Amino acid sequence: MAPPNLPFRLIRPAPDPVLAEAVLRLLETPEPASEALAELAMRDAPFTLALLSMRPLQPGEATTLKRALTERIDEAGDALLRAWLMHTGSQQLQADAVGQLNMRAGQVAETAMHLAIELRYPRPDEAYLAGLWHHVGALSLLASTRDFPVLRDQPATALERRQAERQRFGIDQIQLAAWLAESCGLPPTLRDALALAGAHEEHVAGAHPLARILRAAIHIAGPDATLDEAARLTGLDTERLSNLKTDVDYLSTEGLKSLGIGAPGAAEHERKPSGYPMLPSGWRAVALGGLLAGAFEGIDGKRLSLRLGNAFRLLFGKTPPLMLTVTEGQVQPLPMDTAQVAPHLITELGLQVDDDTSVVALALRTQASTSHFPGGDGPGRSTRDWHLARWLGTAGILCVPWQIEDTPGVAVVGLDEHLDLPTEEQQLMARLVSGAARALAAERTRRRAMDQLGETLMASQREHIRRVTHEIKSPLTVIKSYLGVIGQRHPEDPTLATELNQVSQEIDRVGRLLGQLAHPESATEEPRSTSVSGVVQELQHVYGEPLFGQRNRELEIRIPGGLPPVAIPASTLKQVLLNLVRNAAEALPEGHRLTISSPGVLITDGRHSLELELADNGPGIPEPRLHHLFEAAESSKGGEHQGLGLSIVKDLLGQFGSYIFCRTHPERGTRFNLFIPLAKPA
Structure with missing residues (x-):
């Protein structure tokens, strides 16, 4: 679904102020409990909307909503969550109306989940999310415009109000909720249920069960419950639904009271004062700057890129910007691990800092914010800027400058609306990208120091x-x-x-x-082809007597002539076999035997390979050692043994696409089987 072309800037609603205080209290603890924060998010539609806007749901995540929210809270980090609460609270319009509607959303969510359990719907978390999301469109319109409450309070049917919304805003609250659901990755069944929230009852009755559950929950949780319609949609009698409503009302009331929030429909004096504490803009800018600087402390390059992307989605509802700088007069991308556009594409544009047609170059030269909206008739003044907007998938770009020491840079932000961003928001973006660039420069300096060390x-x-x-x-x-x-x-x-x-x-x-x-x-490269029989015969000549004959043990060779050469250097194969032969000689009791043979050629991983087998009739390998046989470990032989032999064998074979396997039986012996690819004909 394409983003709506709205006549106003869409501002996401802020969480309930009392819930925001609870979040801040948890964030002040030495080790904030992310699961507890996720439980708070599940009680608040704006909090959930913000987290899922930051990172949309993946398939299947809606069925484990708490875990999905916990992961996103961990990903955001404490400093960024604090900055978001301060920033979103300062933008809030209609705080009282938003708070009341948010509580209604929580009640619909609880009702939908209990209905799902009652009707044995297999994904109750999905039903809960559908109920929580039902009012997201209305909440967003309340937070973004001053006209919506007027339309909302007019005496009219629900259908007439939605028609008035479409005439005024080009979209109604149900359509907006469905679009936000799609952009946040909510599953198709849930999006359909939201889209059918205002449909005729007969259409909902023939829809997916989740649509019926959501519609019934809306009827039950509303200020004037209509249990008869809910009964027709669910097949449950009205007495059962009335009991369910009583239970949900009690649970919702107790849950909200635990946070200090009055229950839905409670008298005004029962609710704590709404609204966020308002700091003067200068003080707020200083506080946000400090929080955003802390958001990038102590994280490496990849996590830094993720954190920058999360910050733009969470604070501004924007995709991550392109971070550009200047190298010898040419505009180049900073090495960000999550870049929106492939770095080589930007390099290939050949944009120069003295380009007098580009707003990107202008922002770099003047260190002042610039913007460009090409329109639908062509690239406009700068084709290079037009490319950047298209690659970001947006209607235009905003260029936010930054400078670290003597290095200038610009963050290119994709914009979908032609409406100007407030100066305060642009300044906040500048602080954010400056903090990220400063942290990235520090990370690069640290890496260079580590490389030099x-x-x-x-x-x-x-x-x-x-x-x-x-x-x-x-x-x-x-x-x-x-x-x-x-x-x-x-x-x-x-x-x-x-x-x-x-x-x-x-x-x-x-x-x-x-x-x-x-x-x-x-070192000169040794030929990567050798004769197995030659290497084995040489080992027998050199090591047969000292390792076996003089110690009353037997080394038996059963290697037939005419075996094809294998694709491994002779010195490497000799080192592999010597380690295995020496291990066997040290482990075998007197009078026992090691046999080296070759069953012949077979196919492994689609390649012709020669199999070598080293089999003894010794005591076998102890069970505890067998599980870590090819790992470097402390040797049990004592003396000068390092416990590295078999680890070296596996590594050497692996370098040439070869494998080794071991089978052992107590008191019956051990077999090592090697599979070495054949050398290609010259």
């Missing part, structure tokens, strides 16, 4: 690693030299020469790993 710590860590690596490489060089001497002393032993060569290669591998750790930027 991180770089400093990283450089220090790299230098430490280089020193330690240098110290480790020295004894490795000595060990490798001694291996050469041993080989020269026994030239007649080819087996020894082969084993010494394997050990020497492992020392070289350790040296390469240390080199990559100390100088990651200069």
Whole structure:
């Protein structure tokens, strides 16, 4: 539904002043209870309207209304809620009439919910919201115009009054309530029920059950209850409806008295004085400025953007503005996480700050508010400004300037009406966007400082690693030299020469790993393809005897020849298998066996992969450890073990699209199955 073209500025009604005091009391507590605030919101149609205007309902949320309102209260924050109460209270017209109608809305809501329960309607919260929303159109007209009470008090039928409203305002209260319901995300059945609130009884009788419940609740809760019509719509007898009305009246009265608000229909002297305390405009501006500055304290970039959007919807009923600044003479967007328009589109416009046709550029140069309404005949004076209005989905734009230190900026606000915003409201917008820009600049400064600190710590860590690596490489060089001497002393032993060569290669591998750790930027890329059988045979040559043979354990290899190469570097596969083989050797009792085999090629995640299986006949893995097997944890082996082996295995495999799974049985052994994608043919 398109927004209505109203001959006045639509102002959302303010909450009941006594309820607003209760909200402020809760906000003053050290840890305000959001659920308690949500309960207050459910008693007040303007409070609920404001929260749902800030963030419309998503499908299904109307059935859990209290939770939905609680989430929005948390999202708004204490400072913004205080600022909203002060701002909306200062704009209020017809405070007494708004208060009385608001109480009627609460009574209709309670009646609708009890009817829903009585009739076993599955979503009583939805019925409650329909009743609460029934008077939202009338409340909004009362808050926005001085003419509505005159029309409302004229002796006429309800139909005649709505016709008079349409003639005067272009919309009646029922149509306005339905439009506000759609803009706030209320479900279709609820919007239909609102739209049928003034329809003929026979039309309502054939409608969705929620429409009948709402219409019956209106008849029951009205000052002159018409129980016969409610009985026809619900199928309940009038005595039952009369008892329901008595119960609802009592519950409503007690609930309102707990807040210090007189019951609907109570004598004027029973109700506490209505109206908000009025501060002089200058004092109010100072107070609001302080509250809005606090709304952005201590929140990061994404939440800051959300808070700015919430503030514009809550305080002004506007979508979040475009936050623009100047870089080398060109207008650029600020990095906001919830920008209404994609930043690259604004950059592509190429708007310059010296553009004498653009009101955006004019606001940046003069630091004075400007506005532009292109109209329906074309872009008007500036096509770039026309683009911005269209991208915001509004009839025109208002440019609100801000400046942080030497950096000028402007907030481009979309406007649907041609009516000028009051100067005080524009000044409030300027304070709001200045606070947001200042907080954003502080956040960027903090991030830069954190990045610089991180770089400093990283450089220090790299230098430490280089020193330690240098110290480790020295004894490795000595060990490798001694291996050469041993080989020269026994030239007649080819087996020894082969084993010494394997050990020497492992020392070289350790040296390469240390080199990559100390100088990651200069590491050469290893081929991402290797032969599984070659890596497994090499592991057996180097580690079979020291890890298994000398400790009376057996390492059995069942890898067939001719297996296709896999898409993982040889050094990575060797590191993976070495961790698994070493873990098995340390866990197996004497006389037990580890077998490495390959069942062959299969398809995983749509890719051909080679399966490797490492199976032992040991004691199995304890149940508590099994749930966190591939997480870094304190090792249970003691000594120099760090508890990182299997975590490293999973991470290494994951880098190359591979998987590892484990199955274990107490006293029957453990199996690790690896699935490694095949290398693509060269």
